[in-house]
Amino acid sequence: MTELLFSKDHEWVRLEGDVATIGITDHAQNALGDVVFVDLPEMGRVVTAGEAIAVVESVKAASDVYAPVTGRIVEVNSALVDDPALINTEPTGGGWFFKIELDGALPEDLLDADAYTAFVDTLG
Amino acid sequence: MTDSEVLLNTPLDALHRELGGRMVPFAGYSMPVQYPAGIMAEHLHCRAQAALFDVSHMGQAELVGEGAAAALEKLTPADVQALKPGRQRYGLLLNAAGGIVDDFMVANLGDRLFLVVNASRKHIDLPLIESVLPSGVTLKPLPDRALIALQGPGVAALVPTQLTFMGIGEIEIAGIKVLASRSGYTGEDGLEISVPADKAEALARALLALPGVRPAGLGARDSLRLEAGLCLYGNDLDETTSPVEAALTWSMGKRRRMEWNFVGADVVRDHLDNGVKRLRVGIRPEGRQPARGHTVIQKEGAAIGEITSGGFGPSVGAPVAMGYVAREAAGDGTALDLIVRDKALPAKVAPMPFQPHRYAR
Numbered sequence: 051m052t053e054l055l056f057s058k059d060h061e062w063v064r065l066e067g068d069v070a071t072i073g074i075t076d077h078a079q080n081a082l083g084d085v086v087f088v089d090l091p092e093m094g095r096v097v098t099a100g101e102a103i104a105v106v107e108s109v110k111a112a113s114d115v116y117a118p119v120t121g122r123i124v125e126v127n128s129a130l131v132d133d134p135a136l137i138n139t140e141p142t143g144g145g146w147f148f149k150i151e152l153d154g155a156l157p158e159d160l161l162d163a164d165a166y167t168a169f170v171d172t173l174g
Numbered sequence: 175m176t177d178s179e180v181l182l183n184t185p186l187d188a189l190h191r192e193l194g195g196r197m198v199p200f201a202g203y204s205m206p207v208q209y210p211a212g213i214m215a216e217h218l219h220c221r222a223q224a225a226l227f228d229v230s231h232m233g234q235a236e237l238v239g240e241g242a243a244a245a246l247e248k249l250t251p252a253d254v255q256a257l258k259p260g261r262q263r264y265g266l267l268l269n270a271a272g273g274i275v276d277d278f279m280v281a282n283l284g285d286r287l288f289l290v291v292n293a294s295r296k297h298i299d300l301p302l303i304e305s306v307l308p309s310g311v312t313l314k315p316l317p318d319r320a321l322i323a324l325q326g327p328g329v330a331a332l333v334p335t336q337l338t339f340m341g342i343g344e345i346e347i348a349g350i351k352v353l354a355s356r357s358g359y360t361g362e363d364g365l366e367i368s369v370p371a372d373k374a375e376a377l378a379r380a381l382l383a384l385p386g387v388r389p390a391g392l393g394a395r396d397s398l399r400l401e402a403g404l405c406l407y408g409n410d411l412d413e414t415t416s417p418v419e420a421a422l423t424w425s426m427g428k429r430r431r432m433e434w435n436f437v438g439a440d441v442v443r444d445h446l447d448n449g450v451k452r453l454r455v456g457i458r459p460e461g462r463q464p465a466r467g468h469t470v471i472q473k474e475g476a477a478i479g480e481i482t483s484g485g486f487g488p489s490v491g492a493p494v495a496m497g498y499v500a501r502e503a504a505g506d507g508t509a510l511d512l513i514v515r516d517k518a519l520p521a522k523v524a525p526m527p528f529q530p531h532r533y534a535r
Contacts, residue, residue: 087486110213
């Protein structure tokens with residue numbers, strides 16, 4: 051399994067070949083609380099890094115999920131529709147959101163695990 | 175409220191932190207929105223067993239003196255004078271335009287009235303009440319008392335009392351003298367317990383030590399009250415909304431609706447006689463997507479209202495909401511569209527409460 055990279059918007063990215071699997075981090079799911087609904091992007095949609103393309107709703111609030119990379123949506127996790135709690139229980143496993151076929155290279159501002167942990171610590 | 179302003183702490187602040195409460199600013203206070211269990215678990219636990227909430231931020235006061243009830247009735251259409259000793263009821267404070275200044279609880283303690291008002295409104299309510307008092311009646315704020323809500327079907331067995339629903343009296347819990355009322359804001363049976371601030375932590379610890387009692391935060395309190403169809407001041411009620419529009423006509427006493435001698439009575443009477451343009455209703459969105467406060471409500475493409483409270487109901491297992499719609503769209507089953515992120519989410523007007531009340535009547 052390849053190493054995860056992280057965005058400062060609290061998404062994780064796992065790159066396999068030219069396809070990136072993306073979800074939200076454990077820190078993000080913990081801050082959100084119990085997830086009750088997720089609005090996933092359409093298949094085939096072309097997305098730009100930094101664009102809000104999904105929504106995750108907890109009991110308390112709604113939050114945007116951003117595309118951490120530029121490319122095309124090639125798969126979405128339909129299991130989340132019936133079981134959005136997977137985002138809480140398996141944020142970096144069964145709780146993945148979507149897969150993006152990369153257009154170009156990974157953005158350089160993605161963080162490795164240590165840098166992301168340090169970033170989260172700065173948020174208090 | 176900005177971060178630079180100092181937040182007030184309740185007498186249970188240290189306990190919240192010890193229990194892992196996630197503290198947030200609310201009405202000028204630092205309050206726990208949830209504990210490590212999370213809003214969903216805290217909500218469901220309240221409906222299954224018993225949950226302890228710190229509501230010490232709410233305003234408590236006493237009204238003392240001959241004619242206290244009549245004086246309060248200048249500001250509220252609730253029948254305060256008919257309230258028997260040991261009984262409590264829900265009421266609304268109104269302004270001259272018939273708008274709701276606050277919703278509150280009033281109890282007859284025999285020699286005085288006991289009031290509980292919203293934290294966000296106490297700085298407005300208390301001077302307003304003070305302004306209508308005749309000589310001989312005094313308003314005494316009780317800033318040195320905490321308020322703890324113990325809610326859920328398990329409470330009656332854990333803290334047995336002689337009180338029935340909306341009964342109030344002095345009782346002793348764990349050796350501490352408290353003023354308890356059999357009421358709450360969750361739709362469940364339970365107690366709201368007023369206790370001197372210096373005894374509050376000891377009381378809370380004693381209650382949390384009872385089998386099945388767990389702490390719950392403001393998040394669960396909000397989802398519980400929404401499922402129970404209960405209003406939150408500032409969301410569902412405000413100074414531009416009348417009791418009739420808010421579907422709270424039931425809180426107005428029959429005698430009061432013959433005498434019409436409260437502030438704003440002419441507007442309220444007009445709303446009752448001639449009907450209102452908008453009404454508060456329950457709303458059930460289809461599917462699982464919640465619609466939050468301020469969501470625009472459409473019917474056949476035209477905007478006809480707005481959601482005032484909305485979220486996911488953990489016990490209902492589906493999104494629930496309340497809001498105001500044009501009167502002609504207020505009938506149960508009316509098909510609506512909720513405009514969530516520029517998309518129409520189908521919904522229907524639905525009866526409240528969404529979760530049946532289980533009060534000990």
